[in-house]
Amino acid sequence: MDDTLTPAVEESPEPDVRDTPPCPMRAPAAAPRRGWRRRGPAARVWLAPRRLRTALALARDPEGFFEYERRRRGLTFWLWLPGVDPTLVTGDPAGAREIFQCAVDVFDAPRGQPLEPVFGQHSIVLNSGDAHRRQRQLVMPAFRGERMAAFGDLMRQMTREALARMSPGQPFLGHALAQEITLHIIIRAIFGVTEPQAAREVETATVRFLQTYTPFLMLLPFTRNHVLSAGQWWRFVEARRRLDDLLERHINQRRADLVPAADILSQLIPVTDDEGRGLTNSELKDELRTMLVAGHDTTASSMAWALYFIHQRPELRERLLADLAALGPDPSPESLNKLPFLEAVCQEAIRLHPPIQLAVRQVKEPRTLRGHVVEPGENIAVSLRLLHTAPEVWERGEEFRPERFSGRTYAPWEFAPFGGGGRRCVGAAFGTFELRIVLGTLLARANLELQPQRPPRARLRGIIVGPDNRVPMRYLGPKT
Numbered sequence: 001m002d003d004t005l006t007p008a009v010e011e012s013p014e015p016d017v018r019d020t021p022p023c024p025m026r027a028p029a030a031a032p033r034r035g036w037r038r039r040g041p042a043a044r045v046w047l048a049p050r051r052l053r054t055a056l057a058l059a060r061d062p063e064g065f066f067e068y069e070r071r072r073r074g075l076t077f078w079l080w081l082p083g084v085d086p087t088l089v090t091g092d093p094a095g096a097r098e099i100f101q102c103a104v105d106v107f108d109a110p111r112g113q114p115l116e117p118v119f120g121q122h123s124i125v126l127n128s129g130d131a132h133r134r135q136r137q138l139v140m141p142a143f144r145g146e147r148m149a150a151f152g153d154l155m156r157q158m159t160r161e162a163l164a165r166m167s168p169g170q171p172f173l174g175h176a177l178a179q180e181i182t183l184h185i186i187i188r189a190i191f192g193v194t195e196p197q198a199a200r201e202v203e204t205a206t207v208r209f210l211q212t213y214t215p216f217l218m219l220l221p222f223t224r225n226h227v228l229s230a231g232q233w234w235r236f237v238e239a240r241r242r243l244d245d246l247l248e249r250h251i252n253q254r255r256a257d258l259v260p261a262a263d264i265l266s267q268l269i270p271v272t273d274d275e276g277r278g279l280t281n282s283e284l285k286d287e288l289r290t291m292l293v294a295g296h297d298t299t300a301s302s303m304a305w306a307l308y309f310i311h312q313r314p315e316l317r318e319r320l321l322a323d324l325a326a327l328g329p330d331p332s333p334e335s336l337n338k339l340p341f342l343e344a345v346c347q348e349a350i351r352l353h354p355p356i357q358l359a360v361r362q363v364k365e366p367r368t369l370r371g372h373v374v375e376p377g378e379n380i381a382v383s384l385r386l387l388h389t390a391p392e393v394w395e396r397g398e399e400f401r402p403e404r405f406s407g408r409t410y411a412p413w414e415f416a417p418f419g420g421g422g423r424r425c426v427g428a429a430f431g432t433f434e435l436r437i438v439l440g441t442l443l444a445r446a447n448l449e450l451q452p453q454r455p456p457r458a459r460l461r462g463i464i465v466g467p468d469n470r471v472p473m474r475y476l477g478p479k480t
Contacts, residue, residue, distance in 0.1 A: 023102035025367040051082045055219040062357050062465050063458040066091070066383050075386060076370040083221035084112045087360065087379035088372050091386020093393055095370045096420065097413035099361065099380055104422030105129060107361035110379045114218040115463060117236070118209075118293060120286030124426065125294075128362075134273050136426065139287060142267040143426050148433045150262055151189050152333025155434055158184045159441040166475045171451065174471030175304035181438055182296035182303070183207070189430075190291055191250050192263030202250075205243040206292050212236040215460045247285045264291070291427065293463065298355040299431050301466035303439055306349035308471045309400045310443070311450035316402070320345060324444045329479070336440035337433060344402035346435045350417040352400055354384040355464045359419040387416060447476035 057065045058081075066089075069077050075092040087110075090096065108128040119125050124135040162181045166172065183203055193199045212235045216223060223229045250265065260266040265288065272278045279287070310317050320341055327335045336342060360381040363374045374380055389397035393414045394404070418425035425431070442448070451474055456467030 023106045023367075024098045025102060025106075025369055028366050028368050028373045048080070048082075051080045052220075054080060055082055059215040059219055059460050061457065062460055063353070063385050066357070066385050070386055075390070076372060078372075079381070081114075081219065084114070085110065085362070085378050087358075087381050088369060088374050089358070089381045089383050089386075090370055091383040091390060092370055093387060093390050093411075093414050096382045096387050096416065097411075098369060099359075099382060100413050100416070100420030102421065104132065106364065107380075107423075108364055110360050110362040111377075112221065114221070117217070117224065117240070118213050118463060119290045120282075122283040122286035123290045124287060125290055125423075132423075135283070135287070137273060138271050138279055139268065140426055141271065142264045143430055148429055149333075151185070151430070152337070152433070152437055154188055155185050155437040156333055156441050158188070159438050160445065163442070163446050163475075163478070166446075168475065168477035170475045172473055172475060174307040174473045175300060175466055176470060177473075178300035178303035178307070178438070179297065182300045182434065185434060185438075186292060186295040188263070190264045190288060190295070192261045192266060193250075202246055205239070205246050209236075209239040209243045209289075210293065210297065210462050212239045213462055215462070218460075218463055243289070244285055247288050248281060251281050251284050251288075294425065295427055295430065297462065297464045299435050299438075301355040301461075301464050302346070302349045302353070302435055304467050304471045305353045305456075306345055306435075306439055307442075307448070307473065308450065308456060308467065309349065310345065311448060311473070312455075313400070316345070321443060324440060327444070329444070331440060331444050333437045336437050336444075339436070339440065340406065341402065342436055342440050344405040346432065346439065347405045347415075348400055348402040350435075351388045351394075351415060352398075353458055353465065353467075354388060354417050355466065356419075357385060357465055358383060359416065359423070361423070382416065382420070384416060387414070390414075445479055447479055449474050449476060 054065075069079075069089075070091060076088065076090040076095055079087045079089045081087070090099075109126045109132070113119075113126055116126055122135070124132065124139055127135050158181050162177060162184075183206065184199070187193055187199055187202050187206070191202065193202060212232070214232055214236075217229065217232055217236060224233050226234050251269070254261075254266050254269050257266065260270060265284070268279060268284060268287070270278070310320060323339055323341050324331065327339070358381040360379050362377065362379050364376055366376060367374050367380075369380055388394065391397065393410070412420050416424075418428040418431070451472035453469060453472055456469045456471060458465050459468035461468075
């Protein structure tokens with residue numbers, strides 16, 4: 001991505017399969033031995049007790065699960081989940097480098113994706129090969145760095161309005177406040193909706209859609225029917241239908257506009273590929289659902305963690321507030337974006353508690369990764385939590401220490417909160433910019449305090465990992 005705003009993660013040029021060196025993941029010296037890891041229906045049996053126990057452990061404590069496996073089996077190990085092909089997980093920076101440096105065509109998107117009911121089969125996240133390249137080519141321009149400046153004032157305005165609705169002394173949940181702000185931002189950034197009633201319709205439908213896709217449905221695919229889910233699957237399907245009806249309406253309205261607006265949907269409609277084909281309504285709906293989820297819930301989770309650590313450590317909070325005070329009572333998005341310590345705090349929150357735990361690919365040909373043979377149809381994955389706490393890179397990696405980002409740039413296979421290589425998240429610049437602007441505006445304009453409670457633990461909330469207690473806080477009033 002081009003990036004005139006210097007995002008929190010140093011951007012690399014968009015990968016081109018033709019210019020990418022050979023994949024460093026070696027083919028095995030001999031033909032891989034066929035055994036119990038054979039792909040196909042037998043390899044994805046959902047009833048195996050081991051797979052069910054793994055799914056439940058991930059739902060209860062995703063970060064603790066990967067830490068336990070690292071202590072027990074090292075940085076690279078096999079993972080079995082219901083309905084998913086065997087997955088070789090690595091938290092080794094050397095292993096992540098091998099995966100991320102491979103050309104995008106070396107891998108496919110994995111089958112049995114837990115996120116497919118949410119994102120849809122046309123989503124850029126779930127496509128492979130030519131379809132993935134085409135989607136990426138069409139979607140990327142709407143998220144290039146130079147376009148982020150157009151959203152800075154919107155992000156600051158939505159934050160101000162959220163604070164204006166609060167009263168001094170009011171208790172609130174940091175995670176809920178972050179979700180409210182980021183949802184308002186993403187709906188206006190994507191759809192350009194300014195009419196309050198229309199915005200509320202999309203917000204209500206989005207929240208309902210996200211709440212009904214529970215960890216139960218995501219990790220146990222056999223429950224995705226009306227009987228075994230005790231009604232959960234029906235509620236989710238109905239919520240998805242209502243959201244899709246709204247998306248269809250907004251897509252058709254934008255297609256009828258003669259002059260494209262500045263919102264992302266308006267930018268996506270006229271773009272065409274090399275053959276002159278644009279995105280269909282079905283493709284647009286899947287991309288918009290992906291953006292609605294990835295564009296607000298992930299950022300909200302990182303913001304909640306940042307609010308917790310900032311107010312849990314007085315010396316860190318005072319240093320950050322001093323930097324913000326130097327910018328004046330109402331700092332601009334440009335000045336917030338250039339504040340080094342604010343950037344370091346945001347990076348550290350994403351590092352320590354990545355909202356997405358795994359970057360997964362499916363292998364097309366036999367490969368060797370960190371001494372393990374991976375057969376065609378099986379998956380490889382980078383555990384971002386393990387990668388971001390690897391002891392050879394991160395000293396005392398389990399601690400929140402923003403200063404580790406001061407004056408140092410980490411390699412894309414050491415710090416990869418948005419994945420890496422040819423499948424890196426296209427919205428990375430938007431997410432990092434939004435996190436800095438909203439968090440900086442909150443701290444510059446409001447006096448907040450953390451409510452006494454036990455430290456939050458990472459839990460799976462829908463499809464995103466966030467703090468289980470949602471970070472209870474109190475609003476003390478505006479800064480004078």
